Amino acid sequence: MDAPQNSHDSTRLVDISTVPTCRLKVVARKNTAWGHAVRRHLQERDGSARTIDVVFDSAL
Amino acid sequence: MTTTEAGSGDAPVVPFRQFLLKVHSLCNLSCDYCYVYFAADQSWRRRPGAMSLDIVRQAADRIAEHACEHRLPAVRVILHGGEPLLVGKAHLGELLTVLAERLASSGVEVHCSMQSNGILLDEEFLTLLHRHRVGVAVSLDGAPAAHDRHRRFAGGRPSHARVAEGLRLLNDPRHRDLFVGLLCTLDLANDPVETYEALLDFAPPRVDFLLPHGTWRHPPPGLEHRTIPPERPPAGVSPPDEPTPYARWLGAAFDRWFDAPRMETRVRMFEEVMSGVLGGAVNTEAFGLTPVDLVVVETDGTMEHSDSLKVVAPGAPETGLDVFRHSFTEALATETVRRRQSGLHGLAPVCRDCALVQVCGGGLYTHRHHPATDFQNPSVYCHDLAAFITHVNSRIHTELAHVAETPPEQSSALP
Numbered sequence: 001m002d003a004p005q006n007s008h009d010s011t012r013l014v015d016i017s018t019v020p021t022c023r024l025k026v027v028a029r030k031n032t033a034w035g036h037a038v039r040r041h042l043q044e045r046d047g048s049a050r051t052i053d054v055v056f057d058s059a060l
Numbered sequence: 061m062t063t064t065e066a067g068s069g070d071a072p073v074v075p076f077r078q079f080l081l082k083v084h085s086l087c088n089l090s091c092d093y094c095y096v097y098f099a100a101d102q103s104w105r106r107r108p109g110a111m112s113l114d115i116v117r118q119a120a121d122r123i124a125e126h127a128c129e130h131r132l133p134a135v136r137v138i139l140h141g142g143e144p145l146l147v148g149k150a151h152l153g154e155l156l157t158v159l160a161e162r163l164a165s166s167g168v169e170v171h172c173s174m175q176s177n178g179i180l181l182d183e184e185f186l187t188l189l190h191r192h193r194v195g196v197a198v199s200l201d202g203a204p205a206a207h208d209r210h211r212r213f214a215g216g217r218p219s220h221a222r223v224a225e226g227l228r229l230l231n232d233p234r235h236r237d238l239f240v241g242l243l244c245t246l247d248l249a250n251d252p253v254e255t256y257e258a259l260l261d262f263a264p265p266r267v268d269f270l271l272p273h274g275t276w277r278h279p280p281p282g283l284e285h286r287t288i289p290p291e292r293p294p295a296g297v298s299p300p301d302e303p304t305p306y307a308r309w310l311g312a313a314f315d316r317w318f319d320a321p322r323m324e325t326r327v328r329m330f331e332e333v334m335s336g337v338l339g340g341a342v343n344t345e346a347f348g349l350t351p352v353d354l355v356v357v358e359t360d361g362t363m364e365h366s367d368s369l370k371v372v373a374p375g376a377p378e379t380g381l382d383v384f385r386h387s388f389t390e391a392l393a394t395e396t397v398r399r400r401q402s403g404l405h406g407l408a409p410v411c412r413d414c415a416l417v418q419v420c421g422g423g424l425y426t427h428r429h430h431p432a433t434d435f436q437n438p439s440v441y442c443h444d445l446a447a448f449i450t451h452v453n454s455r456i457h458t459e460l461a462h463v464a465e466t467p468p469e470q471s472s473a474l475p
Contacts, residue, residue, distance in 0.1 A: 023466070
């Protein structure tokens with residue numbers, strides 16, 4: 001029942017809101033690319049993420 | 061923070077928060093893909109070599125004015141070129157002192173960084189940059205053969221060994237905190253995984269991959285057939301006869317990065333695409349719909365739009381404004397900035413109808429240009445962007461399915 005809604009249509013983006021937050025928090029603790037992405041998602045969702053400038057393409 | 065004082069149209073005006081100062085218009089390398097010297101716009105030929113202190117003062121005052129006017133708590137100043145270190149140590153020291161003094165009086169917090177080719181980095185420069193807390197990002201295209209394919213001195217000598225020397229110094233514990241990351245321009249002739257791993261050799265805190273600049277009139281290498289913008293959005297998978305070599309390259313590098321058992325470095329493009337796929341913010345100029353908030357000040361004090369526009373046509377980045385006669389708020393009212401701050405509304409109809417538009421955002425503004433329809437087109441990389449985003453989406457879908465299917469007691473036992 002928790003399966004994310006994707007994707008008989010490959011252009012349809014995933015829906016992370018269908019996955020329970022407690023499970024996402026476990027992933028967010030991992031020091032991996034996926035863990036970082038989930039952590040950022042949770043931070044943005046609860047409003048604790050710092051606003052970042054749009055980064056210019058020719059500079060880091 | 062948005063305002064509505066400047067400009068026209070429905071979209072709120074977003075103040076500039078990033079000010080890119082072209083402190084030197086020349087370079088000690090002659091990279092054959094460089095948009096400054098080898099593209100349609102040749103304005104570097106008529107500009108002073110270095111930005112004078114008068115112009116630095118005036119630019120700093122304009123930044124302070126803009127920050128006060130729009131009540132900005134912080135701004136970002138990026139020293140750029142050409143090669144910014146060519147200004148020399150004495151001038152760089154004076155320039156940074158002027159910037160600090162002028163901006164301190166405005167009370168705005170300033171984050172300063174530099175984009176360099178790394179050739180001139182030495183102990184003295186790094187000490188100076190440390191004193192002024194200037195972060196350093198370096199352009200590196202991968203292993204020696206990959207990097208030296210394009211990034212050479214004017215006489216043809218390769219540059220990788222010199223850049224590596226500079227990077228080793230930057231990585232010294234005394235200077236490591238200045239190291240912002242590596243900027244890598246993608247070349248299809250270079251292996252993506254080898255390229256990524258060659259960047260990792262320098263332990264960069266962050267990496268970004270740049271697509272070579274191109275337009276529908278001058279498509280990028282490997283996509284020379286793409287001269288007519290698509291009339292319909294890409295259907296998730298590209299047409300069978302449409303090659304997407306850049307998506308394949310990026311997908312391979314993404315998989316290598318994504319599958320690492322621990323995070324080896326941040327990769328800006330990949331992180332922003334993942335965030336977009338998950339429905340979050342996309343904070344990069346090349347993807348997403350976030351309004352542009354960067355303005356360029358050239359060595360002669362003229363204000364310009366993003367300098368990648370130099371590949372479009374002579375004068376394409378020009379605003380007609382300069383820091384002596386105009387405020388940055390006036391630059392916010394230019395048609396280009398208004399269009400680049402209008403999100404979905406500023407895109408071509410074919411982009412507005414695309415399921416991936418929140419992530420792709422039409423691609424880099426420069427890459428959308430066609431002589432007949434101006435910027436009202438998808439990116440010349442449209443099929444590649446769609447294929448890459450679809451790949452990332454698929455990887456995330458698999459991961460999410462795994463998370464959803466793993467019983468809580470098992471998932472909470474994970475490290």
